[in-house]
Amino acid sequence: MPGPRAPAEQRREDILRAAFAVAARERLGGVSARAVAAEAGVSAGLVFFYFASIDQLLVALLDWLLARTIAATDFANRLADVADPAARIMLAIRRDVAWLPKQRERVELFFDYWVLGTRHPAIRRAIRHALDQYRDSFRPLAESLVSSDAERYAGMSAEGLASVAASFVEGCALQIVMDPSQFDVERSMATLASLVRAPAAVA
Amino acid sequence: MPGPRAPAEQRREDILRAAFAVAARERLGGVSARAVAAEAGVSAGLVFFYFASIDQLLVALLDWLLARTIAATDFANRLADVADPAARIMLAIRRDVAWLPKQRERVELFFDYWVLGTRHPAIRRAIRHALDQYRDSFRPLAESLVSSDAERYAGMSAEGLASVAASFVEGCALQIVMDPSQFDVERSMATLASLVRAPAAVA
């Protein structure tokens, strides 16, 4: 006794949205075929009509998420308007760190996926690619900084700097998800600015 | 038809060791009562004789792990022999980051627990406490650095510096666990040293 049909290509999106709703509420562990189906208001069987397996659903959801978070940020031409290379990279870091608390839900999910990825090659690939992409988004900034003052930044490679910047932001993400009350964006950024003696990039 | 008995207080430790072996091999998701029992060479029922539930087994395993990793490092008097405050904190960071790749197995498990903690209050408390403890292990170093040159480090608090140091190390942990081949300890440390213009602390 089938129910009403949805407009073409709508159901797949419906199911993904439902999967996200469930994941946002109960984390990845709560994403089961039945839970997603209930959330979407469809039968459990339909989930397997659109996705070959739950694993593939999860991969599709990850892509769905990435397309709406990482890719949503315009990494290519980030902050092209700020002249000073040091200020530019500091501003990029500040922007990302300040963004984290607002997206805590998604950051949490991202970590869930990362754990899941240790058992699921396809997910591991997707996560690695996203992290690599994120690290590499700092490379243009890092390169212009290193080349702006070769003497000051002797012994520092653009790759290394990009990696360090990514490490810092990802470490902040960890602290924020774990215990938001203990993390102060402004304090961390002020400390970082003082550390590297860069012009303190203000909001 | 019971089997041979173990010497007093031995079984509990046996089961914890078996749980660690399973977790090291299959991650936290693979830690089931049956898997642990098989690894320990005992029956499934015995696990519930020593641990009221699997959750409590996991909490006990986390304590077991923490007692053998974080607590094993002597945070209190770390690097007291190095005179210069900047070199001292750099050396502390280097030591921790260099330690990560060797303990990848445990670091991975720690992240598993961290994710699990978002759903399990007791585990969350334990993890938070461990992370707070880790961050605070930098405080004495941070304080002596800040007070060593008030002018140079103006606007920087010891709390902020400790938090930034912890963020950096934890971010490195994330990159190492995710993709060890992409992470170069020496490169990151050299970059960090160049960034803060501290004396490059060598091994």
Next chain:
DNA sequence: CGTATTATTGATCACGCGATCAATAAGCCC
């Protein structure tokens, strides 16, 4: 030596999971 205690077993229960599939209603084309 016999008896009470306790550690250990393995069968068993209920549950939720992923996945399959025949039945069936909705939409489409002629």
Next chain:
DNA sequence: GGGCTTATTGATCGCGTGATCAATAATACG
């Protein structure tokens, strides 16, 4: 309108899980 395709349903299977428990062997004790 009739028939063909396809989206949708819900019952169902097998599996692994956490947990329970009566039965039982090992030990300690009087």
